[in-house]
Amino acid sequence: MLDADFFRRWMTATAALVDREADRLTALDSPIGDADHGSNLQRGFTAVTATLEKEAPDTPGSVLTLAGRQLISTVGGASGPLYGTLLRRTGKALGDATEVSPEQLAEALRTGVDAVRTLGGAQPGDKTMIDTLVPAVDALGDSFAAARAAAKEGAEATTPMQARKGRASYLGERSIGHQDPGATSAALLVAALEEAAGE
Ligand code: ADP
Ligand code: MG
Numbered sequence: 001m002l003d004a005d006f007f008r009r010w011m012t013a014t015a016a017l018v019d020r021e022a023d024r025l026t027a028l029d030s031p032i033g034d035a036d037h038g039s040n041l042q043r044g045f046t047a048v049t050a051t052l053e054k055e056a057p058d059t060p061g062s063v064l065t066l067a068g069r070q071l072i073s074t075v076g077g078a079s080g081p082l083y084g085t086l087l088r089r090t091g092k093a094l095g096d097a098t099e100v101s102p103e104q105l106a107e108a109l110r111t112g113v114d115a116v117r118t119l120g121g122a123q124p125g126d127k128t129m130i131d132t133l134v135p136a137v138d139a140l141g142d143s144f145a146a147a148r149a150a151a152k153e154g155a156e157a158t159t160p161m162q163a164r165k166g167r168a169s170y171l172g173e174r175s176i177g178h179q180d181p182g183a184t185s186a187a188l189l190v191a192a193l194e195e196a197a198g199e
Contacts, residue, residue: 001099006196007063008052013192015045021188028181032168036077037181044075044083060100064091078166079182082116082129083189089115106140113137120165127161127168127175132186144194151190155183 018025018041026038048067057063068088071080090112094100100108113133122128132154139150156179163175166182 001101002060002105002197003099004058004060004063007060009196010192011045011048011052011063011067013195014189015049017188017192017195018042018045018185021185025181025185028179028184032163032171032175032178033181034167037079037185040075040077040079041083041185044071044080047071047074059094059096059098060105061091061094061096064088064094067091078120079129079185082120082182085119086112086116086133088112102144103141106137109133109140110137122165125161126165127158127163127180127183128165129180129182129186131155131158131161131180132183132190136186136190144197148187148191148194151187155179155187158183 018038022038022042024038025041026035029035029037048070051066051070052063055066057066064087068084068086068091071087072084074080075083090108093108093111094104097104113130116133117123117130120128120130122130124131124134132151135154136147136151139146158180159178160176161180162173163169163171163180168175168180
């Protein structure tokens with residue numbers, strides 16, 4: 001079972017991976033965006049870990065809703081409201097249980113990903129974080145390791161795609177040949193699950 005500590009570790013591990021990869025995320029956002037994705041998420045997840053420490057939410061659902069709210073209020077770019085919605089809606093779906101099973105997490109995350117799809121209007125194949133999150137959630141039923149591998153593959157599969165959503169879509173065909181920054185950061189969020197589980 002996964003308790004509030006697991007979810008705190010998930011957010012802390014995500015913040016650490018985002019810190020480590022911030023320059024790469026910004027570099028990916030340079031040819032097909034405005035070169036701020038790494039700094040956007042770094043600011044967001046730094047604020048998330050600080051607020052989790054300060055407010056010490058004690059259920060899985062409240063950890064994620066608080067984290068999501070913090071991302072929405074600190075990240076200016078498109079990714080803030082999208083990641084914020086993902087975490088907030090996933091947290092809401094977990095309710096006020098003190099522990100949840102990996103299956104319940106997978107189901108709640110699916111609700112969160114659906115909310116991101118509704119908010120941003122992106123479908124699989126549009127070269128966004130959705131291309132990472134959908135296969136990752138599908139694989140989460142197997143294991144965190146399977147989800148991590150599916151997420152990495154999903155992110156890499158965005159390279160030959162033409163962007164149809166977000167800033168990169170303004171480039172039309174010139175968006176082809178670059179890995180999507182949001183799909184890449186989404187793979188970090190999924191990888192952090194495995195780290196939180198200590199696997
Ligand atoms: P901005 O584009 O405002 O500078 P960021 O650089 O932080 O914001 O984030 C860009 C990422 O957000 C993209 O790489 C993409 O994965 C994701 N994104 C943008 N628009 C959408 C959307 N409508 N649906 C899903 N993801 C999106
Ligand atoms: Mg950007």
